[in-house]
Amino acid sequence: MFISNAYAQSGPMASGDFSGLFIFIPMIVLMYFLMVRPQMKRQKEQKSMMEALAKNDEVITAGGVLGKVTKVTDAYVTLEIANGTEVVVQKIAVTMLLPKGTIKAI
Template sequence: MFISNAYAQSNPLESLGGAGGFLGQYGFLILMFVAMYFLMIRPQMKRAKEQKTMMEALAKGDEVVTAGGVLGRISKISDLYLTIEISNGVEMTVQKSSVTMVLPKGTLKAL
């Protein structure tokens, strides 16, 4: 008598058909994959490409830093290995992939 009936409202996305339901359920997941691509995968691919071009451009006489922190001047180059002069007459053979940075010319004046 004094209490009126309460009816539930329908979901507004249901009126759009199947497309609204799909976007509502999987939109966040798709958005997360897109964000992961632009924030993690794409920059990593860019760094790998820069590293590859740097390794291809290595030449005799370049001053480099290895992954272990060794500084030296390239004295010999082969397909996979470099021979680096780290002091007067002291040479060390390392893999090309261990070179992390090419220094500007004249950085190592003591060699």
């Protein structure tokens, strides 16, 4: 009486028009080149840097600690952060390899 009947309307996909779907393909490609590919490149560089760690390298950890590598094992790195002071950190925590001679206080 006061409420009229509601009928479903056909949308753009119901008529076989797939042009709205083709906008997603370039978006997916764009997301790959802007987000996924650079992240994979950074991970590859980080992995190669961790594998190349050697004694007497100067590094920065994720916590901001600067130190000289004194011992390298499979999962851990021992850093000398001051004369006679050593800390053991995971290799994953090493974020940057510094040029030789950056840390002069040790």
